[in-house]
Amino acid sequence: MTETILMLLSGLALALGCFFMLSGAIGLLRFPDFYTRMHAAGVTDTLATFLIIGGLMLLAGWSLALLKLGLILLFIFFTSPAASHALARAAQHSEWKLSGTEARGERDREAKILDAPADVAEPDALNTDKV
Amino acid sequence: MLTATIVALLVVMALALVRALLGPSIYDRILAVNVFGTKTVLLIAVICFTLGKPEFLDIALVYALINFVSVIGVLRYFEFRAGSSGEVPND
Numbered sequence: 001m002t003e004t005i006l007m008l009l010s011g012l013a014l015a016l017g018c019f020f021m022l023s024g025a026i027g028l029l030r031f032p033d034f035y036t037r038m039h040a041a042g043v044t045d046t047l048a049t050f051l052i053i054g055g056l057m058l059l060a061g062w063s064l065a066l067l068k069l070g071l072i073l074l075f076i077f078f079t080s081p082a083a084s085h086a087l088a089r090a091a092q093h094s095e096w097k098l099s100g101t102e103a104r105g106e107r108d109r110e111a112k113i114l115d116a117p118a119d120v121a122e123p124d125a126l127n128t129d130k131v
Numbered sequence: 132m133l134t135a136t137i138v139a140l141l142v143v144m145a146l147a148l149v150r151a152l153l154g155p156s157i158y159d160r161i162l163a164v165n166v167f168g169t170k171t172v173l174l175i176a177v178i179c180f181t182l183g184k185p186e187f188l189d190i191a192l193v194y195a196l197i198n199f200v201s202v203i204g205v206l207r208y209f210e211f212r213a214g215s216s217g218e219v220p221n222d
Contacts, residue, residue: 010132014135015135017136018135022143028146028163029146034155034158034162037150038162045166048173052136056180059180060180060185065188069176072176075192076169083203086206087161087202094210
C-alpha cells in the first residue's frame with residue numbers, strides 16, 4: 001500500500017517536472033530578449049530539478065542513493081542561482097544592455113548615452129554576430 | 132514514467148542546443164550551455180534509476196561540479212575580455 005502511494009507520488013512529481021522543464025525550454029527558445037530567456041531558463045531550472053530529483057528520491061527509499069540525490073539537489077540549489085547571477089552581471093557589464101531600461105542608478109548613464117549616440121556606435125566584438 | 136522523463140529531457144536538451152546554435156549574443160549561448168549541463172545531470176540520474184545502478188549517481192554529482200566551474204570560468208573570461216570590468220563603459 002505504502003509503495004503504491006510512493007510510486008504514484010513519484011510519477012506525479014516526475015510528470016510535473018517534465019512539464020515545467022518543457023515550458024522552460026520553449027521559453028528559452030521563443031522569448032525575444034536575452035534577459036527574458038534567462039528568466040525562463042533560470043526559474044524553471046530550479047523547480048524542475050527539485051521535482052525530478054524529488055521523484056527519484058521517492059523511488060529510491062532509504063539508501064545511499066537517497067543521500068547522493070540529496071547532495072546533487074543541494075549542490076544544484078547552490079550553484080544555479082550563482083550561475084544565473086554571474087551570467088546577468090556579465091551581460092550587464094557588456095554592451096548588451098536592457099532595451100529601454102528604467103533601472104535606478106542607470107538613468108544618468110542612459111541619458112548620457114542617449115545624448116551622445118555616436119560614442120556608443122562602436123559595435124561590441126562579442127555581439128557582432130546578431131542574426 | 133522514467134522513460135517519459137528521459138524523452139522529455141532529451142527534447143529539452145535538443146531545444147537548448149538549438150538556442151545555443153541560434154543565439155544572437157555570446158550570453159545566450161552560455162545560458163543554453165548551462166541549461167544543457169543541468170539537464171545532463173538530471174539525465175544521468177534518471178538513467179541510473181532506469182538501469183538500476185545507483186553507483187552512477189556519483190557521475191551525476193561530478194558532472195554538476197564540472198558544469199558549474201566551467202560556466203563560471205567561461206563567464207569570467209568573457210566578462211573581462213569585454214574591457215569593462217565594473218567601471219562605466221565607453222569613457
